Amino acid sequence: MNQPPKPRIKPWNDPRIRAWVAQILALVFVIWLAATLFSNTLQNMERRSIQTGFDFLSRTAGFGISFSLIPYSETDTYGRTFFVGLLNTILVSGLGIVTATILGFVAGIARLSSNWLVARIAEVYVEIFRNIPLLLQIFFWYFAVLQALPVPRQAFRIHDLFFLSKRGLNMPSPVAGPGMEWVTILFLVGLVATLLIGRWARKRREETGQGFPFWRTALGLVVVLPLALFALLGAPLSWDVPHLRGFNFVGGATLLPELVALWFALTIYTGTFIAEIVRSGIQAVSHGQTEAAAALGLKRGQVTRLVVLPQALRVIIPPLTSQYLNLTKNSSLATAIGYPDLVNVFMGTTLNQTGQAVEVVAMTMGVYLTLSLTISAVMNGYNRRVALKER
Amino acid sequence: MKASHLVVGFGALATVAMAAAPASAATLDTVKSRGQLVCGVNNSLPGFSAPDEKGQWSGLDVDYCKAMAAAIFGDPSKVKYVPLTAKERLTALQTGEIDVLARNTTWTMSRDASLGLNFVGVNYYDGQGFLVKKSLGVKAGKELNGASVCVQSGTTTELNLADYFRTHKMTYQSVVFDTSDQTLQGFESDRCDVLTSDQSQLYGLRSKLPDPSKAVVLPDVISKEPLGPVVRQGDEQWFDIARWTLFAMLNLEEAGVTSKNLGEMLKTTNPDVKRLLGTDGEFGKQLGITNDFGAQIAKAVGNYGESFERNVGEGSPLKIARGLNALWTNGGLMYGPPIR
Ligand SMILES: N[C@@H](CCC(=O)N[C@@H](CS)C(=O)NCC(=O)O)C(=O)O
Numbered sequence: 001m002n003q004p005p006k007p008r009i010k011p012w013n014d015p016r017i018r019a020w021v022a023q024i025l026a027l028v029f030v031i032w033l034a035a036t037l038f039s040n041t042l043q044n045m046e047r048r049s050i051q052t053g054f055d056f057l058s059r060t061a062g063f064g065i066s067f068s069l070i071p072y073s074e075t076d077t078y079g080r081t082f083f084v085g086l087l088n089t090i091l092v093s094g095l096g097i098v099t100a101t102i103l104g105f106v107a108g109i110a111r112l113s114s115n116w117l118v119a120r121i122a123e124v125y126v127e128i129f130r131n132i133p134l135l136l137q138i139f140f141w142y143f144a145v146l147q148a149l150p151v152p153r154q155a156f157r158i159h160d161l162f163f164l165s166k167r168g169l170n171m172p173s174p175v176a177g178p179g180m181e182w183v184t185i186l187f188l189v190g191l192v193a194t195l196l197i198g199r200w201a202r203k204r205r206e207e208t209g210q211g212f213p214f215w216r217t218a219l220g221l222v223v224v225l226p227l228a229l230f231a232l233l234g235a236p237l238s239w240d241v242p243h244l245r246g247f248n249f250v251g252g253a254t255l256l257p258e259l260v261a262l263w264f265a266l267t268i269y270t271g272t273f274i275a276e277i278v279r280s281g282i283q284a285v286s287h288g289q290t291e292a293a294a295a296l297g298l299k300r301g302q303v304t305r306l307v308v309l310p311q312a313l314r315v316i317i318p319p320l321t322s323q324y325l326n327l328t329k330n331s332s333l334a335t336a337i338g339y340p341d342l343v344n345v346f347m348g349t350t351l352n353q354t355g356q357a358v359e360v361v362a363m364t365m366g367v368y369l370t371l372s373l374t375i376s377a378v379m380n381g382y383n384r385r386v387a388l389k390e391r
Numbered sequence: 392m393k394a395s396h397l398v399v400g401f402g403a404l405a406t407v408a409m410a411a412a413p414a415s416a417a418t419l420d421t422v423k424s425r426g427q428l429v430c431g432v433n434n435s436l437p438g439f440s441a442p443d444e445k446g447q448w449s450g451l452d453v454d455y456c457k458a459m460a461a462a463i464f465g466d467p468s469k470v471k472y473v474p475l476t477a478k479e480r481l482t483a484l485q486t487g488e489i490d491v492l493a494r495n496t497t498w499t500m501s502r503d504a505s506l507g508l509n510f511v512g513v514n515y516y517d518g519q520g521f522l523v524k525k526s527l528g529v530k531a532g533k534e535l536n537g538a539s540v541c542v543q544s545g546t547t548t549e550l551n552l553a554d555y556f557r558t559h560k561m562t563y564q565s566v567v568f569d570t571s572d573q574t575l576q577g578f579e580s581d582r583c584d585v586l587t588s589d590q591s592q593l594y595g596l597r598s599k600l601p602d603p604s605k606a607v608v609l610p611d612v613i614s615k616e617p618l619g620p621v622v623r624q625g626d627e628q629w630f631d632i633a634r635w636t637l638f639a640m641l642n643l644e645e646a647g648v649t650s651k652n653l654g655e656m657l658k659t660t661n662p663d664v665k666r667l668l669g670t671d672g673e674f675g676k677q678l679g680i681t682n683d684f685g686a687q688i689a690k691a692v693g694n695y696g697e698s699f700e701r702n703v704g705e706g707s708p709l710k711i712a713r714g715l716n717a718l719w720t721n722g723g724l725m726y727g728p729p730i731r
Pocket residue numbers: 433434435436475476477495496497498543545546547548569570571572587588589592616618
């Protein structure tokens with residue numbers, strides 16, 4: 001890659017430097033504008049005896065939250081309600097992104113299936129659920145799920161371990177005994193080792209053509225070894241099994257109906273858009289590729305998996321990213337059915353109890369901005385990896 | 392994509408910032424030149440504020456808005472009603488979207504002290520209670536250990552609930568909804584064992600259930616909920632108009648002036664009544680409104696007792712007894728300072 005030596009130009013005439021300077025000036029201006037707005041607002045509010053500042057974050061919240069991934073009680077602070085809400089938002093968005101991707105890919109590929117029935121089913125799914133407002137779907141799943149399930153006293157039960165009722169799915173939760181942390185560590189080490197070995201084995205196969213018993217090694221490292229240690233330590237794990245007491249189940253873990261409904265709705269709604277993206281991505285791959293692959297003797301599944309999808313991904317990933325962003329932002333509809341996400345807990349109850357709208361809204365906006373930028377960054381990174389490498 | 396996110400973000404901040412611009416001209420002047428009072432009310436709360444099929448608003452809180460319009464314009468119809476959820480209401484007042492808030496809002500110290508707002512007084516003494524499915528066989532609040540509770544976001548209700556269960560060493564699970572319709576639907580579909588809200592609303596909510604006889608209101612009252620109108624801090628004149636509108640309604644009842652006997656009362660020689668109805672003295676003028684504002688209120692909505700009976704009392708489906716809301720002369724807490 002020998003480029004001719006560039007003619008020397010004065011820095012103030014260099015278009016690249018100029019562009020950078022312009023960018024930096026613009027950024028400084030935007031930051032200055034935001035800071036001025038913010039401090040002006042706070043001053044104005046102070047003049048009107050509205051409390052301002054972030055002191056409220058260390059005051060006692062005093063309200064309950066139905067579901068939290070970190071320990072939380074009414075005596076914790078407003079600051080902690082922020083993290084409870086944040087984690088709940090990340091939880092439902094993360095779950096939604098995984099399942100919507102799976103559903104979307106399956107439906108997108110199915111739409112192009114040569115099996116008439118499969119293709120029609122996928123089409124009907126996409127056309128129906130893409131065209132019903134998400135909020136309606138959330139309500140539908142929530143109240144449909146609630147209607148269908150029994151009250152706690154008549155819960156569906158599986159061996160008195162799992163209970164399904166209007167209060168959600170109650171299930172046993174593991175309680176770690178002494179030594180369990182070692183088993184966990186060994187498992188994680190095994191997982192990392194497996195990944196590394198996998199890479200190495202693949203590289204070796206590509207270079208030398210030598211095979212490697214990868215699956216057996218993986219099984220040993222991830223399953224057998226940790227299990228052996230687990231047994232050696234005398235199975236240091238017990239289960240906290242839920243049981244009915246009074247109105248509700250106590251003990252164990254609970255999957256709330258609000259979470260399930262929101263997760264379902266987000267998955268099914270976003271899945272339709274992803275299906276369309278996948279379909280158009282596949283159709284963008286020239287037909288010659290499929291024919292060439294078939295001519296080489298690849299099976300149908302292999303053609304899709306090894307030839308079509310990798311090329312389609314390049315078209316799929318950018319719009320897929322914006323679906324992920326949409327899903328994350330849409331998860332804030334949680335508040336309609338009482339799932340305690342960031343908007344419900346922090347921008348809802350905390351904002352109202354403290355009255356500090358500007359601070360709370362600014363923090364919430366900061367979170368969604370950060371989440372969106374993170375998703376974009378990750379997806380852009382992945383996109384660069386799968387992008388066509390021109391050689 | 393990144394750039395557009397930033398733009399949206401700053402746009403929103405700017406909106407909030409502008410919304411909090413400093414308090415400007417006297418509210419009374421603004422209202423007069425607009426020719427309308429903008430009153431924040433509840434979306435649909437039977438007895439307090441609810442629109443009928445023709446879009447006509449009625450209720451105890453609505454009557455207060457009408458009384459204020461009557462005191463300012465001599466015409467109770469010059470009100471624009473802005474329905475607000477519990478979450479929206481205080482911000483709407485702070486930002487100047489409404490002139491006065493009459494939406495079953497509990498007077499608490501932090502709302503009064505830290506939000507730049509002032510509570511005008513109390514137009515209904517309420518307390519928080521529980522609505523429970525009859526099939527659970529619960530007789531008192533203390534038997535609710537472990538229950539799931541449906542509650543509305545942005546209310547004092549949410550906090551009292553936590554306090555009550557904690558002080559009684561009980562656990563609960565709250566399911567928090569945005570509007571009272573959703574809260575009720577959560578209760579109806581058995582997501583919760585209990586619905587909690589101000590007592591005055593529980594009966595109204597119960598009447599909306601497909602089979603009201605399947606739910607009971609427990610006798611427990613777990614909090615003090617003095618509900619009253621609210622205005623922005625910093626405009627003393629407007630605050631005084633708002634508060635003397637309420638006091639006038641109470642004093643009308645105490646003096647025995649009703650919408651029906653107003654004609655005779657205007658001819659009375661009783662000095663208290665003459666000052667109240669503006670046939671003597673210049674009391675309204677001191678506030679920048681007409682001297683006969685008392686009479687205008689009586690003509691428009693009647694006295695407090697009439698408004699109470701019509702909207703939440705015997706003359707209404709709610710049939711709530713006066714209780715604490717009776718005049719002090721009848722063993723209640725309602726008390727209007729003298730006009731003199
Ligand atoms: N008085 C309490 C509660 C007021 C309140 O909003 N109550 C709810 C029910 S608990 C309500 O009126 N909902 C009617 C609606 O939003 O339509 C407060 O000021 O926080």
